[in-house]
Amino acid sequence: MLMTTPRLLILRLFNVTFGRIGPINRAFRKALVRGLIQSKKPGERYVASSRFFDPREL
Amino acid sequence: MLAQIAVNSVPRALGLCDRDKHSPTYGCVDRAYWNYRTTDMANARMQEGGLLFAMAWRQTGVGANMFAGKKVMDEWARAAWRFWLSRRNGDGSVNEVYPFERSFCATSFSAAAFVETLLLAGGAKEWEKEITQARNTMEWLCENRNPDVANQMAASALALKGYSVITGDRRFLLAAERRRDEVLKSAYEDGIFGEYGGLDVGYQTITMSSMARYMVIGGGDTAVEEALMKGEKLVNERLDEMGRPDSAQNSRNTQFVYPYALALLKSDSMERIMAGLKVSASLNPAWMDDRYFTPLAIDYIFAEACL
Structure with a gap:
């Protein structure tokens, strides 16, 4: 899921309000991991490659 | 040596x-956007990596260039420019820092790098679709300007000129002129191209x-050549024995030097610039951040061809 302007605005608004509170912050992070990663089947998960350059790609 | 330094930076861009x-x-080419997802938009200037990929592909004269002749470099160059084309605003302008910015700087420089890629990698025949798509970006550059900053105006002139050469469209040639x-x-009597009202040696070389x-x-262009010769004299006087400007004296405090025009004009300063690079005493693309190392590396490859 790419970052968009509305998502960024909502996230920042949360970060500087309720996100200041440790337990809420941690619960939010857990919910994100569950919703974006763990709930998806392995084949449905799209994770951007974090690979850097490898000469074997040439 | 310049091209080798530039080619060494290609793995980082890739x-x-x-x-x-x-x-x-x-x-x-903006990893903060596509991989880390820390930003809500990609910086259009990062797509200038497309030109660096095309140059590395075509650069056969460098001692150790693993990218020379590798077709995949052309594919990546094309992918970079297709992404650039797909992320423009409706009016053809692009954004660098925030959505709907319509940055004259980013539109000028990225469009100039786009046309340089086309000129290098096959021109009109090979990139017909992309050339057509880019038309409204060139139209936007015809209508918009930023006279306070000479380097951005020069980049827009280059983009329009290159596009007119590729398409043969007289409208863009006239706009470029x-x-x-x-x-x-806007250049001062002594050869200064103004940067917010003063001299900045780094931006002067851009x-x-x-x-x-x-x-x-x-x-060829006699008037441009005369202006460049004046500018060269000015830069030459302001570089130290290692080819470095005094950043504190620059209107925008830059430390870098783009060597292409100096190499083209056979400036005495090139000897000092090369001496500085040889002993790692002066700023080179590897020392710059992700946003700015690519344009300098590109300039190094252009400069190498003049030595």
């Missing part, structure tokens, strides 16, 4: 680029590089 063909952001006249008229490319692409 590492910033999404090279997964199945990815929705294939070709994006008007923009060139503005840049030359302006000179764009105007030198303008001149070369067009097959």
Whole structure:
């Protein structure tokens, strides 16, 4: 899921309000991991490659 | 040596680029956007990596260039420019820092790098679709300007000139000539291309590089050459024995030097610039951040061809 302007605005608004509170912050992070990663089947998960350059790609 | 330094930076640029063909952001060179997702938009200037990929592909004269002749470099260059084309605003302008910015700087420089890629990698025949798509970006550059900053005006002149050479469209040639006249008229008597009202040696060399490319692409231009010679004299006097400017004296405090125009004009300063690079005493692309190392590396490859 790419970052968009509305998502960024909502996230920042949360970060500087309720996100200041440790337990809420941690619960939010857990919910994100569950919703974006763990709930998806392995084949449905799209994770951007974090690979850097490898000469074997040439 | 200049091209070798530039080619050594290509793996870094490739590492910033999404090279997964199945990815929705294939070709994006802004890793903060496509991989880390810390920003809500990609910086259009990062797509200038497309020109660096094309240059590394075509650069056969460098001692150790693993990219020379590798077709995949052309594919990645094309992917970078297709991403750039897909992320423009409706009016053809692009964004660098925030959505709907319509950055004159980013539109000018990325459009100039786009046309340089086309000129290098096959021109109109090979990139017909992309050339047509880019038309409204060139139209936007015809209508918009930033006379306070000479380097951006020069880059826009180069973009328009290159596009007119590729398409043969007289409208863009006339717009390029008007923009060139503005840049030359704005130059001070002693050769300074103004940067927010003063001299900045680093940006002076960026302006000179764009105007030198303008001149070369067009097959010569006496007025531009005269302005460049004045500018060269000024830069030459302000570089130390290692080819470094005094950043504190620059209107924008820059430390870098773009060497292409200096190399083209056979400036005495090139000897000092090379001496500084040889002993790692001066700023080179590897020392710069992700946002700015690519344009300098590109300039190094252009400069190498003149030595």
